[in-house]
Amino acid sequence: MTDHADDPITATVIQASLVAASDEMFAVLRKTAMSPIIYEVLDVGTGITDKDGELVSSGAGIPTFVGVLDKAVKRIVGLHGLDSIRDGDCFVTNDPYYGGVTHLNDVVIAMPVFAGGECVAWAASIAHWNDVGGRTPGSMAVDVSEIFQEGLRLPAVKLFEAGRPIASVFDIISANSRMPDFVRGDLWAQVAASRKAETRIRQLVETYGAAAYHAAIDDLFREGERRGRAGLGSIPQGVYSIEEEQDDGAIWRASITVSAERFTVDLSGNPQQRDAPYNTSRDGAVISCQMILKALTDPTLFANAGSFRALEVVTEPGTIFHAEGNAPHGYYFETRIRLYDMLWRCMAEALPDRLxxxxxxxxxxxxxxxxxxxxxxxxxxxxxxxxxxxxxxxxxxxxxxxxxxxxxxxxxxxxxxxxxxxxxxxxxxxxxxxxxxxxxxxxxxxxxxxxxxxxxxxxxxxxxxxxxxxxxxxxxxxxxxxxxxxxxxxxxxxxxxxxxxxxxxxxxxxxxxxxxxxxxxxxxxx
Structure with a gap:
């Protein structure tokens, strides 16, 4: 095996291969899932991160779902510690307070990838499961006041240990769904997707060497940051603010400050979190901000952790954009899409010929x-x-x-x-x-x-x-x-x-x- 660490052509091949591996994950998930919401609607996201959870590449699917994956992996690493994670382990989370970010129906499967005895990456996917218990069929009730009423919570727990399924976790998942055969089928489809990416990543490290692999990822992050900052320079500097009334009469506020180096979104002064399923996590609010930044600075399929290094998001704990405690999240997506739309409106009114x-x-x-x-x-x-x-x-x-x-x-x-x-x-x-x-x-x-x-x-x-x-x-x-x-x-x-x-x-x-x-x-x- 030759050391290719300083070869730009090799770096490009590795980078393209990682994107292809994410796309393969998506194809496997689509072809093997049980539920039409996955294989027809494609209510999924797939991606690869580095060992620390920084997004490297993503497959097709929902952009805001891809934005979940790096945050989920970082939470798993933070809870369990990278030193305690072993080859063959696999984790599951759906809880917005434990890296799930969204709501309990959206389940993340994350698998560490080892090569040469070292954790070099994570292969992760998120998919909407039809039913995870809770008050109503489909697990999307509006008459709830706590997350406990919304269904089964999986707080970033191990699903496999050293390559062996943890049967009790599978049993708990099946017992808490009105459609156990579907959740089992969709779960295994996500596991299969991660295994496909695991194979590809190991092949890359074995072929080109660990040094070349890590150098290619570092170069990828630098390119993402370069493109993001170049796009930031095309936005007129200044402070852009908006207040918008919502359907329920609440007033939402946002302020966007554009400087030469930073794109800062300030979500201070917004309504307190609700005892109803219309909250989102801070990570969810960050995803909306990442999307508006991406649309303004580099509206292409190219996205990784470097793309968002110019972004800063300010939230207040205990508000609808940074829910804490046991607040429910069932319809988080309506809060998040309206936040994204409000940020879009804020910038569109300043740049009407562009948006x-x-x-x-x-x-x-x-x-x-x-x-x-x-x-x-x-x-x-x-x-x-x-x-x-x-x-x-x-x-x-x-x-x-x-x-x-x-x-x-x-x-x-x-x-x-x-x-x-x-x-x-x-x-x-x-x-x-x-x-x-x-x-x-x-x-x-x-x-x-x-x-x-x-x-x-x-x-x-x-x-x-x-x-x-x-x-x-x-x-x-x-x-x-x-x-x-x-x-x-x-x-x-x-x-x-x-x-x-x-x-x-x-x-x-x-x-x-x-x-x-x-x-x-x-x-x-x-």
Whole structure:
């Protein structure tokens, strides 16, 4: 084996191979998972970190999920100590207070990778599991006041020790899910993904040597920092502030300070954490800030720990953006997407020719659980919805896209929905409203009609249900997101956040997502 530590070509090969290994993780997870939310919607993230948890490379999937992985690994290392972690160990966490970052449905599997007796990397993935217990099928209840009510907590515990599964942990996971066969299948898919990356990383170290491997990672971090700081130089220096009213009447605030060296987001002065599932962890707030920085400085697929070295985030413990104690997190994603959207608006109003108007800014997560009317098998459909994106100075917004933080995901095909869940889809089409007018128009939202053929239980969370999508540079707002249930007798029930709602055969679930905001005034448009 030749020492390639100072060879730039070798460094490039190693770096590209690490990106490819993350992509292979994603492919394995997609092909082996049990749940459509993983293999169809791609509600996952995969990545590789260095031994300390610094992000090296990532696969496809949800960008904010990729942002979880380095933070999860750092928490695992901090809790267990790198000196006590051995080859063949594997860890699991879903708890936002123990590196899980998001909510209990999103489970992180992290495996240390050893080569030559040394821990050189971690292979980690995160995926949404259909059910981890809690008050309601699908584990996404709105009527909770503590995290204990939301389901099974896995506080960064060992799943494997020295290559051997810890049977009691597997048993605890299975016993706490209404769909144990699905959680077991999805768990093993994540383990298989980590093992694939482990094989690739060991091959790299064996082929090129440990010195060359570590040098390539150091060079990768330097390149990420160089690109991030170069992009930072393109943003006018100054202080940008915003206050925004939310659907519940609360006022959120943010201040962004751009200097030659730092991009500082100050989230001080925001509402106190709630005894309801609308909190996010500090790590979750940091991810929103990382995403706006990345969009402004280097909007490419290239991302690693170096990309964010110019970022500083200020939060106050005990607030909705830095929840502590036992605060619940079930609908954290609505808080985080609205934070991201607010930061986007803050910068878009300062740079209207560079950034688009607002988009529908909600995951519009829709969970329908029940027994299949034909087979009797229990199912849980987890379906984020699509909506309109904002117009830009250059053109109209995009129709029926996922939220900007949801990334490279897909909608579940109608055929899968009807076959796997026994839910007929009356229609799925672009909505017919005219919101989002302007010199350039916002993209169209979506109108969906679900008709369960058996008795089912509905849980959902729709933000921007009262405060409309914002337009830019004089463009009109894009409307609001809405969810309703039309009963067999013709009565209509409107909801924004709901769980445990029984839907009978003959009832219809009606979904309308907002158009994107318009850009510029209408005058002069031909």
């Amino acid at each position: 688009p108007a607002g988009h529908f800014a909600s995951i519009c997560g829709t969970v329908i659980a029940g027994d299949h009317p034909d087979t009797g098998r229990r199912f849980t459909m987890v379906e984020p919805q699509m909506g309109g994106w904002g117009a830009t100075a250059a053109g109209d917004g995009l129709d029926a896209m996922y939220s900007t933080s949801h990334g490279e995901t897909f909608n579940c095909p109608v055929e899968i929905c009807e076959a796997r869940y026994g839910i007929d889809v009356g229609h799925k089409r672009l909505n017919e409203t005219d919101e989002g007018q302007g010199w350039h128009k916002g993209g169209k939202g979506l109108s969906v009609n679900y008709r369960p053929r058996g008795c089912a239980v509905l849980s959902a969370g729709y933000s921007r249900n009262r405060q409309p999508v914002w337009g830019l540079a004089g463009g009109a707002s894009g409307g609001t997101n809405g969810l309703s249930v039309r009963r067999r007798d013709g009565s209509l029930e409107r909801h924004a956040f709901v769980s445990g709602l029984v839907v009978e055969p003959g009832d219809e679930i009606l979904i309308d997502t907002a158009n994107g905001g318009g850009w510029g005034q209408m005058q002069g448009r031909g």
